[in-house]
Amino acid sequence: MISLRTHPSPHPFVRKGLVAERPPGLASPALVGAVDPVGEHLGEGFWNERSDIAWRRLTRADEVFDEAALVAAIDRAARLREALPGVAEGDACRVVHAEGDGLSGLIVDRYKDVLVLQFHSAGWLLLEQPLLAALHARLGTRHHRVILDERTARLEGVRPREVLSQGVPERLRISEHGVRYQVDFSSGHKTGFFLDQRENRLLLTSLVQDATVLDACCYSGGFGLAALVAGGAAEVTGVDLDEGALALAKSNAKLNQVRAKYVHADAFDWMRQMGGQGRQFDVVVLDPPKLVAGKRDEFDGRRRYADLNRLAMDVVAPGGLLLTCSCSGALQRGEFLELVRTAARKAGRDATILADPGAAADHPVSLECPESEYLKTLWLRLT
Missing domain, CATH: 3.30.750.80 (RNA methyltransferase domain (HRMD) like)
Known part of the structure; x- marks a missing residue:
């Protein structure tokens, strides 16, 4: 049993500084209970003195986690x-x-x-x-x-x-809303595919009939292929700096018997170049990798989000749509909204929010743990 200095909030994370005492020789990690200063049981959770999150709550009060x-x-x-x-x-x-x-x-x-x-x-x-x-x-x-x-x-x-496990495949095919994707477990991001964007991909299919679409930071082509196969888009361009991801995107396009243009480039540089040339798209999807991983890169990451959104807005046609996303759990929804607002002002664009659905419904968010709402998404109409 560990003892805490104060009665903590219901948040599941307890930081090192809140821990008053722990049993001598307690291993890390360990499954242990915790009490507040007056001896009230707070539940059981994982203890790890090597981590800044020293205790992760799994139960409440006298409940055991067996x-x-x-x-x-x-x-x-x-x-x-x-x-x-x-x-x-x-x-x-x-x-x-x-x-x-x-x-x-x-x-x-x-x-x-x-x-x-x-x-x-x-x-x-x-x-x-x-x-x-x-x-x-x-x-x-x-x-x-x-x-x-x-x-x-x-x-x-x-x-x-x-x-x-023995015999586990390196790759397999899945189908989502009529679109087929090959998932590469060995070299893929996250767990192999961006399942959190399922509902945003579905919404996209209802908004791109005969449209030109830019899928910036396209990874394996999820948004762009949904636009082509299920949405009836006229043209899709995908941009990514990861050659392996682009190869997977091309393979997925072939799997679905459609043609998309894929560009190996840094999204910042490519959109800056397109904006300078006056090239614009009816719909732009901006789903970059995590730019704010923690406090150490907070300032630079926020600046990069603002710059990336301004560049994306430059290549959205008047009356067009921008889906902009952030998967940085350290960046709160209100902070992301302010960064996008700043980007719109710098780009000289009027932006209207049409929807902000966030992650798919199989990614529930704890009200006591805002970090679990890591994915922020905004659907904007730009004029």
Whole structure:
């Protein structure tokens, strides 16, 4: 049992500075309970003295987090997805969204028969086997990939880890809204595909009939191919600096028997060049990689977001649409909105917000943990 200096907020993260005492010789990581200064039980969670997040709450009060509690939490998460329209019957979805599902530091995505697990807390290493057994039993899946990446390893003070089930495929094909995508697990970003943008891709298909579309930072072509295959776009251009991602995008275009133009370039430089030439598009999708990972790169990341949005606005035709996104959890929604407002002023454009849906519904957000709302999206009409 650890003791805290004050009674904490309901936020699932407890930082090192709030910890008053811990048992001598307590290992890291460990599953332990916590009490406030008057001895009130606060629940159980993962302890890790090597991490700035010293304790991650998993239960409340006197509740224990044993295998039965783990199985129950997975069942609750699965039942939520089964109730969401268009999710359960699809090929891929997010099964567990960390704090949004009460399982802090755990991400689980399902791609047909394959589960991809991301550990953002070293504590999950303690429960890896019962966790996998519970997931496969509940979901009827066979294969898994377990990942604790280098960045998380540094933050948690452990070694990176990757565990693959025997026979797990390197690639597989999924279908979403009538569009086929090849998911590359070995070299892909996140868990292999941007499942969080599912509903934004669907909305895009209703807005691009006969339109010219720019998919900036296109990765494997998700938005652009949705526009071509399901939306009836006249022309799609995808831009990315990652040659491997572009190769996957081209492969996906071939898989869907459509033609798109793919450009190997830095999105900043390419849009600056197009803007200088007066080139514009009816619809622009701007979904860059994370630019604000933490406080260390906060200033530079905010500036880059503002610059990137201004450049994107320069290549949107009058009356056209811009979908702009940020996947930086450290950047709050209001802050992102202000950066986009600044970009519109610098670009000399009037912008109207049509929608701000954020991530797909299988990515629930805890009201007590705003960091779990990492994806911010704005649909804008520009004049």
